[in-house]
Amino acid sequence: MGISYLKVGLGAIVLVAAVGYGALRTGYVAQYVDNSRNVVVEHEPYAISSDTQALHDRLRIADLHNDVLLWGRNISDESSIGHSDLPRFVKGNVGVQIFTSVTKSPRGQNYEKNSAEAADNITLLGRLQSWPSEALNKLSERALLQARRLYALEKKHPEQVKVVHTQEELQAVLDARANGSTMIAGILGTEGGHALDGDIKNVNRLYDGGLRLMGLQHFFDNKLGGSLHGQSKAGLTDFGKEVVQLMEQKEMIVDVAHSSPAVIEDVLAMTTRPIVVSHTGLKGICDTPRNLTDEQVRAISANGGLIGIGFWDAAACDISPKGVADSIEYAVSIAGINSVALGSDFDGSVTTAFDISEYAILTQELLKKGFTEDQIAAVMGENIIKFLLENLPQGESAEENLASSN
Template sequence: MKRFFKAFAVLILIAIAAFFYFAPSYVAAERNAVRPHAPYPISDQAQALHDSLIIGDWHADALLWDRNLLKRSDIGHVDIPRLLEGNVAIQMFTAVTKSPAGQNIHENSADATDNITLLAIGQLWPPRTWNSLLERALYQAEKLHHFAEKSEHLRVIETQSDLEQLLADRAAGQNVIGGLLGIEGAHPLEGDIANLAKLTDAGHRMIALQHFFDNALGGSLHGENNAGLTDFGRKVVTQVEQRNLILDLAHSSPQVARDVLAITDMPIVVSHTGIFGACPSERNYDDALMQDIAAKGGVIAIGYWRTAVCDDSPAGIARSIQAAIDLVGENHVSLGSDFDGSVTTSLDTSELAAITQALVDIGTPETQIRKVMGENMLRVLRARLPN
């Protein structure tokens, strides 16, 4: 009998070890797949153009997963080697801190079981992160800083001078990437405006107000009603503006977006989305609201997954980009992949030349391609990053 219990105990320990070792990697691979495809053909003309671009992406959730971003992986979408291969100059890394069980684009409850808690425990994040959304955002910032300390290619961008130095060094031939930090939904504030200082001290520069559920700041695009900004939400928007941070409306309810536009003139980002007129999905704001955001100098960042663009092939992404240009103008469209954001895509970040090729194929002028691929992002960063 003792032998039985010992054997049973060993099996339990093996099962626990297997969970911690295999489960997180399996989840990351399943949730962030790249659809199998043949290599995308890139003409010499398109490749030369791509190599000359300043490319910036407003949204990737790579810090959520237990991957060493310094090494090239066959899991997920983003790491430093693949960013270099894709000629990406600037990558916004967004911290996901809460995700409701059964997450969908239609309706989610803020009281639903949180998926990130189990993921944090399974990936052996520090115990301080297991019950604190703030600590989860701070920990993901620590991860990016750690990768930058270990890499000759990655820098964390926090100020305008950081940005300009990065661009000057790239122009001089250095193979460097700027990583920025943002939060996906402002629930890591945990209802306390003082926590905004902790997030900015950690390097976070873009603040999204909501994610997939209503929170203390207001309604989500996927929440239980189209609630607008709360009083606390208005305080946060005001502080974001005063602290020279970037405000992101991705996942906010249409009423929150309208309320924000009514109280601020700063350029606003919708960091990963699509155009409703081109892809009539509940994930996308109506076209008139997108035009209102652009009218205040904002940018609409086009994603790479089906719910945002309907056709997620490089050609389909290019058509959505062109639809956005036609709707809001060439100065207000950016890239917002949502890489590693629990989406399946038709390419990873090393293959971005396929999008450049697709834009060339549909006749998008080079000046517009340059703006969409990075120059419009630079304009907003220069306007909003602290000195």
């Protein structure tokens, strides 16, 4: 998730006062905030060559980080709001997507330092969306509420969406797509271990709710350890180590996007399974506080991990399709072709130069750089697919409590 939407939040409050409480109840203001935060810069339609489009249509596209479930938007229908919805997934030929829940984000957040005690943007957004009281008061309930939205989409469009929990379920979707289906495999995750509400038992609750990936931190320090943007810059706490150990036992994927350098070092020292950085950039090409050093990238990739390259300004500096391709090229030069992936952060309160329906322009920019078809296939999805087929749980899917409630 990107920069603060404090000003938009204040604007929404003014708008509520102007149009009345009824607008708040209907979600008009929530839609206003969504539209204001998830922006695609205006541009002429990208000209894609027929050869590029043919190649793109043969690819298996996968992405490590999308926050669309946060907004309460109807993603069954195509919209001009935000970056993604079901029809735009199909247009972009996306087959595998990790959907992350966002449960807390400090007001006035910045990339340098934030307090965990700062007022919370997500509480305001939840009120605008009329979340139930349990979701307003418990972060774990917010994660499960957003997970239920994907299960509801699956129930509404069972031929187009499958919530995936295991290697076997992912392979079934891939087989269906190989036979002409446009079904999307959706994997659930959450952005920041504060979604546990400080209770180790909630690892099991989130797992049973369908989540298979968890970021350890977001924009502030939490009970698990220090954030890249927090005050302490500390490593894993004893509680954080306990959580990581349990995640490994349950074959959940550890995501260290937003984690402090000390946390990343601690996680690499104790884990036996590869980890991911779901959405990031590299300081070597875009020197911002948000991004990883070359040394961190090498350490994560050496352990079989994935580096998801983001599309917004603090990750790529240049958000044009060419600029994003530049970041991918640099990451490949550091980590190797098999460790670099897409980490768009679409609908993560960011501005991008293309939406999910326009992924072919990125394929075209990589071709211009001289990437081979196999290299493009790796970055655009095969690396993620291989990682998930090796690291999702092997057993039968957990009791789908959330799915059965929809």
